[in-house]
Amino acid sequence: MIEDMCLLIANKVLSCLGMTAPNRHMHDALNHELQREQQYDIEALAETVRTNVPQLNQQQRIAYDTLIEAVNSGSGGIYFLDAPGGTGKTFLISLLLARIRSRNDVALALASSGIAATLLEGGRTAHSALKLPLNMQITETPICNIAKNSAMAKILQVCKLIVWDECTMAHKRSLEALDRTLKDLRDNHNIFGGAMILLSGDFRQTLPVIPRSTVADELNACLKSSNLWQYVKTLQLTTNMRVFLQHDETANVFAKQLLDIGNNKVAMDTSTGFITLPTDFCQITDSKEELIQRVFPDIAQNFNNHNWLGERAILAAKIKMSRISMRPF
Numbered sequence: 045m046i047e048d049m050c051l052l053i054a055n056k057v058l059s060c061l062g063m064t065a066p067n068r069h070m071h072d073a074l075n076h077e078l079q080r081e082q083q084y085d086i087e088a089l090a091e092t093v094r095t096n097v098p099q100l101n102q103q104q105r106i107a108y109d110t111l112i113e114a115v116n117s118g119s120g121g122i123y124f125l126d127a128p129g130g131t132g133k134t135f136l137i138s139l140l141l142a143r144i145r146s147r148n149d150v151a152l153a154l155a156s157s158g159i160a161a162t163l164l165e166g167g168r169t170a171h172s173a174l175k176l177p178l179n180m181q182i183t184e185t186p187i188c189n190i191a192k193n194s195a196m197a198k199i200l201q202v203c204k205l206i207v208w209d210e211c212t213m214a215h216k217r218s219l220e221a222l223d224r225t226l227k228d229l230r231d232n233h234n235i236f237g238g239a240m241i242l243l244s245g246d247f248r249q250t251l252p253v254i255p256r257s258t259v260a261d262e263l264n265a266c267l268k269s270s271n272l273w274q275y276v277k278t279l280q281l282t283t284n285m286r287v288f289l290q291h292d293e294t295a296n297v298f299a300k301q302l303l304d305i306g307n308n309k310v311a312m313d314t315s316t317g318f319i320t321l322p323t324d325f326c327q328i329t330d331s332k333e334e335l336i337q338r339v340f341p342d343i344a345q346n347f348n349n350h351n352w353l354g355e356r357a358i359l360a361a362k363i364k365m366s367r368i369s370m371r372p373f
């Protein structure tokens with residue numbers, strides 16, 4: 045319904061936007077979003093929990109039990125699931141969401157990026173769900189633009205868990221805005237208004253992106269620079285499940301090398317700030333032409349072979365590199 049979309053995007057019913065509204069009770073319109081958070085197939089979720097919890101590895105199981113216990117106690121708090129890629133963070137979070145939702149309770153799944161949001165059942169981007177200000181740099185003490193009588197306010201009041209995936213990309217003020225808003229909505233002066241927050245991500249990956257900023261600005265925007273970080277309890281996952289399940293030794297070596305780079309264990313040239321990649325880390329080409337040739341050999345014969353195309357890609361970290369994809373073959 046158009047009105048539901050308006051509520052989702054702008055947090056306003058149609059009449060508040062100066063448009064003709066459908067003939068339905070205000071209560072129904074506002075309740076729709078809450079119903080959306082409670083309309084899961086409880087039986088299917090309970091079955092997922094029954095099947096997958098016994099499969100958790102030891103670290104995942106410790107994290108799962110700790111978090112479910114914290115949810116059950118209702119005491120709130122903030123946790124950080126420190127999980128490098130492939131360690132089963134999505135697997136674990138999906139189980140936590142399923143467990144809470146299978147009891148017909150509300151668990152909110154947020155992520156800093158749209159792609160990460162799509163990996164979680166019912167996932168939404170934090171910016172759209174929390175109505176965060178677009179530019180965090182210009183407001184010292186931002187709050188979420190959520191009215192007290194809105195459906196989202198109701199969700200934030202009753203939810204048992206708020207998961208925020210890829211939190212390391214978020215500006216610290218986004219989390220601080222959530223803290224202020226929850227305190228207000230839940231009428232509770234405890235941290236996050238007594239709600240339970242689970243942050244997840246990997247600080248070795250992308251940090252907040254601030255246009256035209258210095259490194260110092262980026263570090264200052266990072267969650268770890270927030271006063272709230274002192275309250276964070278960290279849980280760790282370190283076993284790379286992708287490697288473990290595939291029994292692939294080369295993937296294991298590659299995963300370790302990536303971690304060493306992320307953990308600053310690879311020596312850096314202090315004059316340039318560059319590191320030298322291990323010789324067996326990857327194959328390096330001397331030119332863009334050679335890169336294209338290596339990744340897409342014989343493209344003239346294969347350009348309509350979907351399987352062949354599905355096995356290869358050139359990822360460009362910088363926008364100017366994306367010109368590669370515009371080249372004729």
Ligand SMILES: Nc1ncnc2c1ncn2[C@@H]1O[C@H](COP(=O)(O)OP(=O)(O)OP(=O)(O)O)[C@@H](O)[C@H]1O
Nearest residue numbers: 099100101127128129130131132133134135285286
């Ligand atoms: N305990 C487990 N039992 C079986 N499969 C698992 C388990 N944990 C993770 N997996 C599988 O391992 C793979 C990687 O897990 P997952 O996608 O959850 O990792 P991730 O930490 O979210 O990785 P990334 O950050 O790279 O997306 C998935 O295919 C997932 O289904």
